[in-house]
Amino acid sequence: xxxxxxxxxxxxxxxxxxxxxxxxxxxxxxxxxxxxxxxxxxxxxxxxxxxxxxxxxxxxxxxxxxxxxxxxxxxxxxxxxxxxxxxxxxxxxxxxxxxxxxxxxxxx
Numbered sequence: 168x169x170x171x172x173x174x175x176x177x178x179x180x181x182x183x184x185x186x187x188x189x190x191x192x193x194x195x196x197x198x199x200x201x202x203x204x205x206x207x208x209x210x211x212x213x214x215x216x217x218x219x220x221x222x223x224x225x226x227x228x229x230x231x232x233x234x235x236x237x238x239x240x241x242x243x244x245x246x247x248x249x250x251x252x253x254x255x256x257x258x259x260x261x262x263x264x265x266x267x268x269x270x271x272x273x274x275x
Contacts, residue, residue, distance in 0.1 A: 169228070170202055173226055177219045189215070192217070193214055209223070212227060
């Protein structure tokens with residue numbers, strides 16, 4: 168499967184067309200269509216991969232592992248990794264609730 172085909176398939180799974188995917192990645196509307204004949208820049212490839220929730224290597228076909236670039240985050244350190252939600256900082260009170268919910272699921 169080519170880069171273009173993989174991008175199209177992943178976009179469709181999200182309910183998007185390629186123009187929507189490109190716009191969400193901060194690219195011009197028809198940028199991804201150019202990938203049929205031209206290799207994208209690393210910056211463009213990463214932007215689209217991030218929007219689609221996969222690694223650049225997965226998108227370009229270098230690996231079939233969807234989780235290759237995902238790292239585990241220890242709950243104790245999670246607040247430092249999760250900086251905001253909806254563009255707003257997570258308050259200490261909200262973080263305490265989130266932590267209790269997550270910890271209750273772990274202990275069962």
